[in-house]
Amino acid sequence: MSKRILSMVLVLIMASTLLAACGSGGGKNGSASNGDKNGGASNTVVEDTSNQYGDTGGLKLPLVDKPTKLTWMVVSEIQLNDKLIAKEIEKRTGITIDFQSYSKNTFEDKIRLVVASGKLPDIFNGLRPDELKKIGQQKAVVAINDYVDMLPNFKRLYVDENPWVANSYGDENNNLYTWPIYNMNRDVNHGMMYRKDIFDKNNIPEWTNTEEFYQALKKLKEIYPDSYPMASKTKGDIFRDLAYGWGIGGLNYPAYYDESDSTWKFAGVQPEYKDMLDFLKKLYNEGLLDQEFLTDTPESWTAKMTTDKSFVTWDWIGRMDLFYNQVSSENPEYDLRYGNPVGPTGNIRTLPKIDADFGMAVANNQNKEAALKLLDYLTSPSGSELITLGIEGVNFNFDENGKPVYPELADLPNVDIKALEDNYGMWVEGMYLNPDHRSVYYNFTEKEQEAQDKILSANKFEALDPVLNLTEEEIATIAELQTSIIKSMEEFNAKYILNKNYGDKEWNDWLAAAEKMGASKYADVYNQAQKRFDANNK
Amino acid sequence: MKRDRQLLVLFLPCLVFYIIFRYGPLFGLTIAFKDYNVFEGIFGSKWVGFKHFANFFSSSDFLLLFKNTLALGFLTLLFGFPIPILLAISLNELRVKWLKKSIQTLTYLPAFLSIVIICSMVMDFLSPSTGLINKLMVALGFEKIYFMIMPEWFRTIYVASDIWATAGYDAIIYLAAVAGISPTLYEAAKVDGCSRWKSLWNITLPSLMPTILIMFILKTGKMLQIGYEKVLLLYTPTTYEVADVFSTYVYRKGLVESNYSYAAAVGMFEALIAMIMLLSANFISKKAGGKGLW
Numbered sequence: 126m127s128k129r130i131l132s133m134v135l136v137l138i139m140a141s142t143l144l145a146a147c148g149s150g151g152g153k154n155g156s157a158s159n160g161d162k163n164g165g166a167s168n169t170v171v172e173d174t175s176n177q178y179g180d181t182g183g184l185k186l187p188l189v190d191k192p193t194k195l196t197w198m199v200v201s202e203i204q205l206n207d208k209l210i211a212k213e214i215e216k217r218t219g220i221t222i223d224f225q226s227y228s229k230n231t232f233e234d235k236i237r238l239v240v241a242s243g244k245l246p247d248i249f250n251g252l253r254p255d256e257l258k259k260i261g262q263q264k265a266v267v268a269i270n271d272y273v274d275m276l277p278n279f280k281r282l283y284v285d286e287n288p289w290v291a292n293s294y295g296d297e298n299n300n301l302y303t304w305p306i307y308n309m310n311r312d313v314n315h316g317m318m319y320r321k322d323i324f325d326k327n328n329i330p331e332w333t334n335t336e337e338f339y340q341a342l343k344k345l346k347e348i349y350p351d352s353y354p355m356a357s358k359t360k361g362d363i364f365r366d367l368a369y370g371w372g373i374g375g376l377n378y379p380a381y382y383d384e385s386d387s388t389w390k391f392a393g394v395q396p397e398y399k400d401m402l403d404f405l406k407k408l409y410n411e412g413l414l415d416q417e418f419l420t421d422t423p424e425s426w427t428a429k430m431t432t433d434k435s436f437v438t439w440d441w442i443g444r445m446d447l448f449y450n451q452v453s454s455e456n457p458e459y460d461l462r463y464g465n466p467v468g469p470t471g472n473i474r475t476l477p478k479i480d481a482d483f484g485m486a487v488a489n490n491q492n493k494e495a496a497l498k499l500l501d502y503l504t505s506p507s508g509s510e511l512i513t514l515g516i517e518g519v520n521f522n523f524d525e526n527g528k529p530v531y532p533e534l535a536d537l538p539n540v541d542i543k544a545l546e547d548n549y550g551m552w553v554e555g556m557y558l559n560p561d562h563r564s565v566y567y568n569f570t571e572k573e574q575e576a577q578d579k580i581l582s583a584n585k586f587e588a589l590d591p592v593l594n595l596t597e598e599e600i601a602t603i604a605e606l607q608t609s610i611i612k613s614m615e616e617f618n619a620k621y622i623l624n625k626n627y628g629d630k631e632w633n634d635w636l637a638a639a640e641k642m643g644a645s646k647y648a649d650v651y652n653q654a655q656k657r658f659d660a661n662n663k
Numbered sequence: 664m665k666r667d668r669q670l671l672v673l674f675l676p677c678l679v680f681y682i683i684f685r686y687g688p689l690f691g692l693t694i695a696f697k698d699y700n701v702f703e704g705i706f707g708s709k710w711v712g713f714k715h716f717a718n719f720f721s722s723s724d725f726l727l728l729f730k731n732t733l734a735l736g737f738l739t740l741l742f743g744f745p746i747p748i749l750l751a752i753s754l755n756e757l758r759v760k761w762l763k764k765s766i767q768t769l770t771y772l773p774a775f776l777s778i779v780i781i782c783s784m785v786m787d788f789l790s791p792s793t794g795l796i797n798k799l800m801v802a803l804g805f806e807k808i809y810f811m812i813m814p815e816w817f818r819t820i821y822v823a824s825d826i827w828a829t830a831g832y833d834a835i836i837y838l839a840a841v842a843g844i845s846p847t848l849y850e851a852a853k854v855d856g857c858s859r860w861k862s863l864w865n866i867t868l869p870s871l872m873p874t875i876l877i878m879f880i881l882k883t884g885k886m887l888q889i890g891y892e893k894v895l896l897l898y899t900p901t902t903y904e905v906a907d908v909f910s911t912y913v914y915r916k917g918l919v920e921s922n923y924s925y926a927a928a929v930g931m932f933e934a935l936i937a938m939i940m941l942l943s944a945n946f947i948s949k950k951a952g953g954k955g956l957w
Contacts, residue, residue: 260701416792420812434792608915608916616900619900623812
């Protein structure tokens with residue numbers, strides 16, 4: 126009998142430990158969050174330290190009167206919590222930030238999973254504007270304009286100086302759910318690049334128009350028959366990126382604003398689009414365009430661009446120096462330079478001065494005021510200096526030319542924003558809101574300066590499309606049309622170029638199919654919104 | 664009841680686990696019948712009945728997805744199912760010990776690679792400019808083939824890479840079953856003058872049959888569960904027409920477009936079909952051989 130009781134007891138103990146193990150995860154989380162809220166001492170004396178840290182735009186530091194902890198989801202590959210910037214923010218504002226960093230590759234999926242769970246971090250970025258509006262209207266993220274009174278920097282930039290921002294980036298009630306980024310872009314940051322050393326060696330001049338571009342590639346193919354002169358790593362996005370040269374590109378691609386008749390159009394069914402496809406088809410058929418341009422990964426593309434397999438590509442401007450640094454030991458001649466745009470307009474895209482597409486947002490919870498104030502501080506000159514330049518006298522000093530120098534990083538061949546991110550937690554995507562133009566990001570290398578001068582002096586920029594404000598219903602229509610029409614468009618693009626038999630007949634079939642899938646309905650949504658936009662801005 | 668209470672107590676944690684982690688989440692399926700809004704929660708959202716199902720069945724994607732899912736699942740089953748069995752039997756017949764061991768190790772190794780690595784290896788092997796397979800083909804005097812963008816190759820690539828990745832691992836179960844066959848049967852057969860081929864046919868295969876049947880029923884149930892990761896990693900715009908399946912569609916609709924209710928409806932439909940197939944396979948198997956899963 127006693128044996129029986131003993132075994133019962135044993136079984137019960139086993140069962141209960143199992144259950145306890147299951148439950149402990151939840152318990153831990155619960156107690157931790159309680160600790161955050163109540164852990165701080167309530168009788169700390171708060172001193173106004175605004176004057177110590179430069180121009181805060183009128184904000185009072187510290188931002189909170191008791192220690193506050195915020196969660197912030199950012200795009201980064203490193204742990205930021207113990208970096209200099211995180212500590213300095215805590216010192217200046219009284220806000221401790223728990224950074225949740227995810228690499229660029231996983232971030233997009235991660236943020237959507239987080240949103241789907243309904244448990245938002247206090248500050249995050251990465252949702253598309255239409256998605257933010259949708260969850261903003263569901264009261265999940267804060268409408269920033271409701272708090273303008275406590276946000277002097279936001280008020281100055283986006284209410285007083287650029288009152289159109291709420292009209293363009295907000296929802297139909299002019300509620301703005303995303304914190305824009307101010308004046309970040311350089312003038313030129315993507316475009317065609319070519320191997321100047323190879324071009325020079327073979328006496329091929331740089332192209333100035335599309336025909337010359339084609340002739341240059343042809344000559345290269347003759348001289349290097351094993352090569353595919355033009356390579357690409359952006360897969361299906363190549364059409365979006367090149368579209369500017371044919372005058373049909375835009376931030377809302379595949380919708381774009383046609384300045385000539387002031388209407389919005391669906392790019393994929395325009396005659397210019399066919400011209401672009403025909404051009405790429407010609408390059409492909411003659412072996413001038415990499416046969417794998419639709420499947421190349423960044424790695425395979427890099428391999429081609431650095432080993433004389435390909436000489437021309439479209440990418441981010443920093444690649445010119447990155448590639449050089451990668452291969453300079455074996456090939457000191459390697460010289461990738463910024464080339465003229467391709468396509469009949471000869472233009473590249475214009476980058477907006479105020480960009481709300483990063484989707485910086487603040488969750489609607491008890492921490493929202495602290496989070497908003499923190500963003501406002503980072504928008505102020507003082508905060509912007511901290512995030513993009515550093516702390517003078519601590520991690521950097523200005524040299525005699527007024528350029529920042531980072532003594533601890535003296536050993537690095539190149540102090541770029543990636544180095545600043547790795548070492549100090551500066552320049553983290555989703556954290557910079559108003560970059561200080563004294564930062565290294567605006568130190569152009571010689572090649573970048575050349576690119577800048579080349580495009581600026583000839584003013585080769587496509588006009589910026591108006592930033593429209595779509596209603597919830599319009600967003601839903603676009604979202605509904607989007608999946609099938611963009612999928613079919615990508616499919617058609619690829620087939621049109623790769624398949625020798627594709628020609629005018631297939632183009633016309635595509636036009637009919639696109640119409641059936643709602644191509645003109647897609648453009649109409651924008652045209653309706655444009656009417657409201659014009660009426661508002663009269 | 665009273666007699667078994669010790670056993671019941673032992674079973675308790677398992678039951679709790681199932682209730683919390685297996686049956687609890689089923690409740691979330693209700694969002695397929697609602698216009699789900701994350702921030703109002705499952706209870707707060709509006710009921711809409713079968714709206715999402717109706718939309719899905721009437722959309723132009725439905726037939727294509729159905730066809731693709733079925734085709735990929737069926738082909739994987741058709742070609743992928745017999746191979747582990749053949750592998751296990753041939754390994755069993757192999758008398759050279761070191762060869763047997765090394766073949767086994769080589770074949771089950773890919774099962775430990777992540778799907779991302781498997782897919783990038785596939786892409787590398789098949790690349791027209793640098794890929795091993797195309798280089799071989801050129802050396803043998805054939806034309807290069809750009810496999811990854813040709814719709815007619817997608818299914819072959821999918822199924823072949825699946826077999827490569829899983830066959831060795833699946834064979835372990837059959838190897839275990841083969842090892843369980845009593846050696847006296849073989850000895851008796853040998854005494855009766857049975858050839859190796861005959862004993863394979865008359866002893867090994869029939870003894871394996873119950874395992875094969877059970878595995879087959881299980882695989883049928885999984886036939887439609889095509890992992891979206893693999894298709895996502897392997898497909899390109901030109902192969903959408905044969906590659907887009909329920910799970911990739913659910914991924915795009917649900918995650919990329921935040922259309923949770925619609926995605927849940929599609930996912931539920933997929934699960935329902937899988938259940939019907941499992942039940943019918945079990946039924947047929949019971950009718951035919953008297954053995955089933957339950």
